[in-house]
Amino acid sequence: MNTIKRTAGGRIILKRPSLARIVLNGTVAALILLTAWGYFTIDTKGIALVEAARQTLRYLGVMFGAPWAVASHWGLPQDAGSVQTFFTACRQIVITLALAFLTTLIGGFVALVLGLFAARNLTNDKVSNAIKGLLSVIRAVPTVLWVLIFAIGAGLGAEAAVIGMSFHTIGHLLKAYSESFEELDEGVLEALRASGATWLQIVFQAVLPSSASYLLSWTFIRFEINFAVAVAMGAAAGAGGIGYELYMSSGYYFDMHELGYITYLIIFIALVMEVIAVGLKKRYHVHD
Amino acid sequence: MPAVGRYFCRQKLKFTLIFLGLVLIYWTASRITEFNLIDGFRAAPRVITWFFTNLIPDAKAWERFPRILDKLIETIFMSVMATVTAAVVSFIFAVMGSRTTRINTVIGGISRVVASINRNIPIAVWAMVFLLAFGLSGFTGFLALFFYTFGFLTRAFIETIDEASASSVEALRAVGASYPHIITQAVVPSSLPQMISWILYMIETNIRSATLVGLLTGSGIGFMFSIYYKSLQYKSAALVILSLVAVVLTIELISNVLRRLIL
Numbered sequence: 001m002n003t004i005k006r007t008a009g010g011r012i013i014l015k016r017p018s019l020a021r022i023v024l025n026g027t028v029a030a031l032i033l034l035t036a037w038g039y040f041t042i043d044t045k046g047i048a049l050v051e052a053a054r055q056t057l058r059y060l061g062v063m064f065g066a067p068w069a070v071a072s073h074w075g076l077p078q079d080a081g082s083v084q085t086f087f088t089a090c091r092q093i094v095i096t097l098a099l100a101f102l103t104t105l106i107g108g109f110v111a112l113v114l115g116l117f118a119a120r121n122l123t124n125d126k127v128s129n130a131i132k133g134l135l136s137v138i139r140a141v142p143t144v145l146w147v148l149i150f151a152i153g154a155g156l157g158a159e160a161a162v163i164g165m166s167f168h169t170i171g172h173l174l175k176a177y178s179e180s181f182e183e184l185d186e187g188v189l190e191a192l193r194a195s196g197a198t199w200l201q202i203v204f205q206a207v208l209p210s211s212a213s214y215l216l217s218w219t220f221i222r223f224e225i226n227f228a229v230a231v232a233m234g235a236a237a238g239a240g241g242i243g244y245e246l247y248m249s250s251g252y253y254f255d256m257h258e259l260g261y262i263t264y265l266i267i268f269i270a271l272v273m274e275v276i277a278v279g280l281k282k283r284y285h286v287h288d
Numbered sequence: 289m290p291a292v293g294r295y296f297c298r299q300k301l302k303f304t305l306i307f308l309g310l311v312l313i314y315w316t317a318s319r320i321t322e323f324n325l326i327d328g329f330r331a332a333p334r335v336i337t338w339f340f341t342n343l344i345p346d347a348k349a350w351e352r353f354p355r356i357l358d359k360l361i362e363t364i365f366m367s368v369m370a371t372v373t374a375a376v377v378s379f380i381f382a383v384m385g386s387r388t389t390r391i392n393t394v395i396g397g398i399s400r401v402v403a404s405i406n407r408n409i410p411i412a413v414w415a416m417v418f419l420l421a422f423g424l425s426g427f428t429g430f431l432a433l434f435f436y437t438f439g440f441l442t443r444a445f446i447e448t449i450d451e452a453s454a455s456s457v458e459a460l461r462a463v464g465a466s467y468p469h470i471i472t473q474a475v476v477p478s479s480l481p482q483m484i485s486w487i488l489y490m491i492e493t494n495i496r497s498a499t500l501v502g503l504l505t506g507s508g509i510g511f512m513f514s515i516y517y518k519s520l521q522y523k524s525a526a527l528v529i530l531s532l533v534a535v536v537l538t539i540e541l542i543s544n545v546l547r548r549l550i551l
Binding site: 032037042045052055094098141143235237240246254270274 | 310325327422
């Protein structure tokens with residue numbers, strides 16, 4: 001293909017039609033076409049869009065306009081119960097945080113062990129590829145389905161929720177952990193191997209101590225994500241906690257005030273955790 | 289060497305304390321949530337048996353396959369639509385919020401805060417909010433995915449612009465290019481590949497999130513699964529899972545190929 005063109009007017013046009021350019025433009029065009037097609041075929045179920053949007057705005061106004069006006073199925077009167085309401089909500093938040101913590105801890109532990117076998121510098125390519133391949137299949141199944149599948153065996157509740165949520169946690173952390181293991185200086189490993197250190201000694205004396213801070217900040221980032229996941233599982237898979245309250249107030253009681261109240265609390269917790277996570281990322285130069 | 293000895297001693301003490309702390313929180317968290325790890329493990333054999341007995345769809349499940357496929361396609365479209373639409377809005381917010389291209393610090397701060405709030409509201413909350421007015425229509429899921437994706441992509445795009453375009457923006461500014469020129473000639477070309485990569489990642493994530501939203505709001509593939517699951521038609525439910533895995537893996541594969549070509 002010509003890379004330099006001259007128009008009739010004498011203008012010189014430089015063009016480098018690279019493969020990357022073509023693929024990029026093709027991707028953009030395909031995405032736009034799919035989106036347009038999606039807009040034409042979306043199932044509206046006869047909803048009047050403008051009316052629904054206006055209604056949503058009104059609901060949002062009620063939700064976030066007066067968060068203190070919470071009266072609810074928590075059985076507390078509006079005026080006397082504000083402190084009690086707050087404690088009830090906090091207890092549910094703590095349950096959700098506890099579910100997120102258990103998931104992160106158990107998932108983190110499994111990911112740590114598997115991550116050692118998935119890091120290319122500590123194992124062979126076959127094992128590493130096998131673990132990574134298995135995990136991409138596990139990651140393909142949404143968390144909510146994992147929780148529901150485990151509920152068949154364990155019944156709806158904390159066990160199904162925590163184990164179901166662990167799958168994606170393991171997938172995420174394993175990738176993060178094994179990549180930080182792989183960043184380890186090859187010379188250190190060689191020196192230890194040459195001096196006759198066993199695999200376990202290498203792991204405990206070199207690999208884990210030098211990547212501990214990375215592991216910690218990644219684990220916290222996952223904890224932050226797991227909080228949101230635990231909220232969702234409470235709403236969709238009966239895991240309890242604040243997510244369940246959210247589902248009840250929206251799906252059953254249509255209590256706008258309570259929905260707003262709960263949302264405020266969730267945003268607050270999430271923002272606090274994000275601030276901590278950003279701080280950790282900056283401190284340890286972690287990029288996700 | 290006492291100094292080294294003391295160092296290791298302190299390290300050991302630190303790790304022991306962290307370990308004990310974790311055990312304590314674990315114990316408390318288990319008590320609060322009535323979680324029992326042993327019970328959880330006991331369920332594992334049953335779950336594995338469930339998988340193997342239901343992995344191969346029966347005739348009835350295959351009969352339903354066209355409907356499942358239909359809902360699956362609906363879910364894919366929903367995910368692409370929400371992601372691309374959110375990406376367009378995110379781009380504007382990212383240009384406003386990025387340190388490299390923002391007009392002034394006030395607008396920059398506002399767009400960052402708006403994005404941050406959107407990102408920190410879990411997708412389940414968005415779904416519950418829109419469910420009230422939009423009911424079981426496709427818009428409920430679309431809007432829930434849209435708002436979360438918008439929050440996420442704005443942060444990703446801000447980072448991309450700061451990383452990829454800072455030098456070219458500076459160069460164009462130095463030669464006196466106008467603001468629109470800087471955006472179209474420096475920001476877009478230098479950060480588009482990375483942004484497309486983020487969009488592909490989000491499409492993949494949103495297919496999974498759309499399943500969750502569908503379960504909550506009664507639409508798409510999540511609803512199909514929920515129906516079969518609740519009526520104990522596990523072979524059909526397993527077929528839903530299998531087709532979902534196939535779709536997600538295919539999209540991941542396509543994304544990886546595209547990424548290798550454009551980045």
